[in-house]
Amino acid sequence: MSHTALIPSHRKPRQSASKTALRAGVAGGVLSTIAVAGAAGPAQAEPVTQTIEMPTITAGLSTTVAASAEATQQVALDLETQANQDAAAATAAKAAKKAKAEAVRKAEAKKKAEAAAKAEAKAKAEAAERASRASRSTERTTLSAPSGSSSSSGSSVSTASAPAPSSASGSAASVVSFVQMQVGDAYVSGGTGPNSWDCSGLVQAAFRTVGVDLPRVSQSQSTAGTQVGLGNLQPGDILYWGGAGSAYHVGVYVGGGQFVGAQNSSTGVVQKSLDYDPPSGAVRVL
Incomplete structure (x- = not known):
């Protein structure tokens, strides 16, 4: 026996003539049927009545629209809040400016009042000093006069506050x-x-x-x-x-x-x- 007799061959086996003829006959019959159908024309074609359902997307779309509306509303609220804050800040700044101006005015008025009070007190002190000096001058003149001396009108000069000369x-x-x-x-x-x-x-x-x-x-x-x-x-x-x-x-x-x-x-x-x-x-x- 040959040493290669048991090794299977990898080559395709040849088809028999009968199988080849059968396949050719089937193919020819199919082609003939197609040709006959084509010759019959479109009058013999059945209308297509099959309905195709499109996928429903309403649920997803409504969710998206709702989310978009909520985001838009939030943006509007944020803008309104910011506007309110800006308005409050402007009002507070205006009030602070007005309060500062009022405080400055009051401080100036107080300063002027204090200056006026000091000037008045100084004037009173000077007037009191002048009156005091005049009073002392009068008293010294009285003290220097002899006890029991008389004026040209005959009235005696008071020496009640002076001791007797001796x-x-x-x-x-x-x-x-x-x-x-x-x-x-x-x-x-x-x-x-x-x-x-x-x-x-x-x-x-x-x-x-x-x-x-x-x-x-x-x-x-x-x-x-x-x-x-x-x-x-x-x-x-x-x-x-x-x-x-x-x-x-x-x-x-x-x-x-x-x-x-x-x-x-x-x-x-x-x-x-x-x-x-x-x-x-x-x-x-x-």
Whole structure:
């Protein structure tokens, strides 16, 4: 046996003549049938009555349209909100500008009012100072006149606020004269003259005119000399209010039951009777 007898051949087997003839006859019959149908003409063709259904797209389209309408409405709302915000911002800015202008106007008006008040206060102070100086000048003229002197009309000149000429002499008279000349000056805490004083500043300045250097404060001045009783006072004695060594106020006895002192900011420097403000004690330096 050949060594290739069992290996199948890959070549197509040849068709038999009978199969070939059969296929040719079938093909010819089909072609003949087509030819006969074509010769019969269109009158013999059956009408096409089949209906074709188109796919329904209404559901998807409505969803799309609804989404588009919602988006359009949202855009409109956003635009309206933005417009409202812009209008509110413009209104707020206008109100703020108006408020600022009003505040500036009020500040200017307040500044002008304060300036006017200061000017008025200054004018009043100057007028009061002029009146005070005129009053002091009148009082000094009165104090310098002899007791019991008469005017051309025969009326006596009042000397009620002045001590008798013989009641003070020497250094005491100088101290008394000095403090009496300051009557009408202003009281200022810490003041040492020449036109404003506190109580101890006036007493210190008065004794300095006669070469006596007193301590600055009333507590020390109340123990600067010899303690004397209030029933044994002499012009030039230092009066004090409060305890000796802890006094809160001092003045100078000028005779005739009167004293001169820088009392307070309301009265200034005054000459008053001891009954007006009775002192606690007195010291004699001269």
